Amino acid sequence: MQIEQPFRINAAQPDKLKQFLPQPLIISSPVAGWNGFYFAYHRQLNYQLPETSPFQNIITIYTREFQAKLKINGHWQSKSYAPTDVGIFPADQISPAVQFEQELGFIHIGLEPAMITRVAYESVNADAVEIVQQLQTHDPLIQQIGLTLKQEIENSGFDSSLYIESAVNLLAVHLLKRYSTQKFIIREYTDGLPKHKLKEAIAYINDNLDQNLSLAEIAAIAQISPHYFASLFKQSMGIAPHQYITKCRVERAKYLLASFFIC
Template structure:
């Protein structure tokens, strides 16, 4: 995120900074000294959440009118791409920003049967806990020693964008009613695809394509049909495959971890113990005793 910061004391502005980026989405969190953000016209849709401190935002509307808003803790500010904005703060500020590529938002809308032409609505709202939680979850995933993978990130970003489309845009959805979940054939194809590719870093798009559905509709229908999210089901199947391999007593645990899609043996051991309450080595010893 390239923004011209200037502090009131001309010191280095950042006391703390974390950034992450995926296809179509950028997330950052920063704790900065008192200062201001010079006016800029963002190419991305900007969503800012004030974690602590007070932020005053100045926006210029299409008619040239200046709109001034003041944000306290957990306040949300949404600035659509192309709208000039500046800001200032008199005390140390802890702020989280999420930037969305407009093309990514449009693509997500079309895939999920929203109108292809819409506008995000400029918003100043006291709180939106879902947006804040997803932003923090994305940052936590970026800093994780053993990240959960593409499927988890895509699930978070899909939920985030669709929440914006439903609550902060002019878009209308013509989505079909999925109250019945997936058909038997589509569910079987999705499950088969997951099991056949356990060692891969699967994406939500790949699994949804196997069932011939959009990502969002697939995720919702899959959960209604199975009681689990695609990410949870994938992890369950990896653990079951690992149990099968552990029971054979002829493969090193490190190789089993790689064959079942885990980043390394440490990651495998942590999640195996979470599901079974035992380490892979202990489980194998008890199974073969």
């Protein structure tokens, strides 16, 4: 007797989910993602999924209350979900088959394992990081991050990649702190970035203001993880990296506009 294998979900290939979804995705991030991050939002009615196993770590955020049936250990079980409930489905782990019988809204956030490792490497043994599956958990912070990302993408499109990346790094840190099999302790820094690293980062920002800067590439200049770079940069400058870049771009636009009228 042949055992049916779980369906492999790849957030980088959202079109392959069409066979299960009655309605198309409303929002879907570019296939390339943002440094290992994927976002999707959709509303569905009366559909079901077989057992699945994702390539990425998938965080599912529910935007309204609903009922669902999950097949756990061969038996269907009914569950009630509230708008502040979320599901966490780690990469390469099997998730149960599920049936939805009501209209519901989903936010899906996909994080590549390498991104979790990148966030973790300064605090734990990154090679042994493992996220614990949560079929249903109450987590207002994850809910808030998901809704903030949705609002930012709807209002600003996919151009605010550095702001989005900062929010996703916060999400990754939260997953490691609350849902990792290892104890994850945030290191406390109080002195900001070393002066030479701050100078290098600022120079890189000013030299590339016309580019689509990412938090990861700026953090690489300082040779630290994006999460710690964002924290230390804010301590040094008083504002977050994405706010600083926006300020620099506004100042440059003012300068260019003034130069135009002088000419």
